[in-house]
Amino acid sequence: MKLRTFACLSAALVCIPALATAQTSPMFSNLANPAIGMNALFSGQGAHNLDGAYGLQFDEAEISLISVVDPYWTFAGNIVFAPEEVDPEEVWVRSTSIPSLQLKLGKLRGTFGKHGLLHTHAFPFVQAPIVMANTIGEEGFKDAGAEAAWLTPLPWFSELTGGVYQAIPADGGQPLDFGSTQHDNVPFLGHFKNQFDLNDATTLEIGQSLLQGRGTDEHRHAAYGADVTVRNVPPRSSNQHGWILQSEYLQKGSRAGGSYAREQDGGYASFQYRLSQVWWVGIRGEQARKSFTDFLVDDTGASIAGKVNRGSVNVGWTPSEFSFVRLEYSHSKADAGVHPTDDRLMIQMSYTIGYHPAHAY
Numbered sequence: 427m428k429l430r431t432f433a434c435l436s437a438a439l440v441c442i443p444a445l446a447t448a449q450t451s452p453m454f455s456n457l458a459n460p461a462i463g464m465n466a467l468f469s470g471q472g473a474h475n476l477d478g479a480y481g482l483q484f485d486e487a488e489i490s491l492i493s494v495v496d497p498y499w500t501f502a503g504n505i506v507f508a509p510e511e512v513d514p515e516e517v518w519v520r521s522t523s524i525p526s527l528q529l530k531l532g533k534l535r536g537t538f539g540k541h542g543l544l545h546t547h548a549f550p551f552v553q554a555p556i557v558m559a560n561t562i563g564e565e566g567f568k569d570a571g572a573e574a575a576w577l578t579p580l581p582w583f584s585e586l587t588g589g590v591y592q593a594i595p596a597d598g599g600q601p602l603d604f605g606s607t608q609h610d611n612v613p614f615l616g617h618f619k620n621q622f623d624l625n626d627a628t629t630l631e632i633g634q635s636l637l638q639g640r641g642t643d644e645h646r647h648a649a650y651g652a653d654v655t656v657r658n659v660p661p662r663s664s665n666q667h668g669w670i671l672q673s674e675y676l677q678k679g680s681r682a683g684g685s686y687a688r689e690q691d692g693g694y695a696s697f698q699y700r701l702s703q704v705w706w707v708g709i710r711g712e713q714a715r716k717s718f719t720d721f722l723v724d725d726t727g728a729s730i731a732g733k734v735n736r737g738s739v740n741v742g743w744t745p746s747e748f749s750f751v752r753l754e755y756s757h758s759k760a761d762a763g764v765h766p767t768d769d770r771l772m773i774q775m776s777y778t779i780g781y782h783p784a785h786a787y
Contacts, residue, residue, distance in 0.1 A: 460493035460501075463780035467547045473770035475721045482773075484509060486546060490782050498523050504545070515545075515568060526579075531572045535565075537587045537617045538635040539651040540674050541694075542566030550670075550698055551738050552754045552772045556714035557692035561678040562649050563600050567637060573615070582622050589615040595642050601678065601690075603647050604639030613639030624656075631655040646681040670698040690716045690731075706742040711735075721768040722760050732762035748778045 467485040485508070492502040504516040518532030535543065541555060542562055554564045571591030578584040591613045595605025604613040616636045624630055635651035653674040660667050675693035679686055692714035699707050715733045724730050740754035751773070758768040 461781035463782040471772040475765040536567035540653040555694040560690040560717040561676040587617040603641035605642040606640035611640040
């Protein structure tokens with residue numbers, strides 16, 4: 427099954443196949459009028475360990491644009507409006523005419539891992555796994571650069587992706603330090619994805635990822651990842667039943683003087699089950715080591731690192747591919763901090779109008 431991308435119809439990752447190489451679609455073929463869509467995300471939470479009033483809040487609005495440039499390129503952009511900033515999250519062009527090879531240039535969401543490929547409104551749970559923000563970023567690795575994805579000639583879906591990116595230091599949303607100003611500092615990425623048909627309803631996907639560059643301290647900094655996903659979509663009732671079993675491990679570290687130091691690492695395992703056309707349920711367990719999270723603080727209120735275990739359960743109502751309402755509960759326990767346990771109840775609402783680009787399968 428040689429499919430490069432799948433168009434996802436809801437945050438529960440209900441997907442339909444798209445062509446392996448980008449094609450001109452009637453949905454965005456008008457050169458003078460790019461296809462435009464918008465998503466709005468709202469949430470509310472109750473968490474007794476966090477300072478702040480309870481209530482509904484606006485998280486973000488995302489405007490998506492896509493259009494054909496010419497017979498060789500498609501242009502796309504995602505601009506996110508959050509309460510405190512406006513972020514051109516992704517702005518890139520993608521080749522459309524090279525057989526088995528796809529080039530992508532601009533500000534990218536790097537092809538690393540599984541969860542890191544998702545936009546916030548496509549997360550299967552309200553909260554991203556804790557390990558994400560401590561390794562490659564809560565919303566994945568995002569940077570200016572170029573990627574090339576090669577669909578190999580193997581008899582199953584097998585894709586090899588390589589990328590190079592701008593050298594930038596770590597900041598609030600980017601935990602990896604690639605900030606060396608040396609001329610030979612070109613952060614690079616490698617991603618290898620293989621997908622197998624287990625039967626007519628079930629697929630197995632295995633992925634490995636590497637991201638490496640030189641930091642402001644002139645040491646090598648890197649992130650590593652491995653993921654496994656088993657997905658079941660019954661061909662005769664694909665909009666009624668199905669399930670997704672997924673697990674991912676991520677690690678961040680640095681190398682100096684010939685020795686490697688593991689800094690933060692962890693992983694998660696989740697299971698989502700489709701009860702009917704409009705109802706999904708999910709459960710996830712995770713662990714993050716030497717990691718930071720919002721409730722892990724000392725007696726002065728300063729953030730500290732520790733080992734955190736968290737379990738989450740949710741139920742989602744998805745009346746159409748354009749909206750969902752999700753209720754979620756999580757329980758966390760850490761080995762440090764003045765409040766080592768955390769319980770919270772969350773609600774999340776997502777609404778989409780117009781065209782929206784395909785999410786990763």
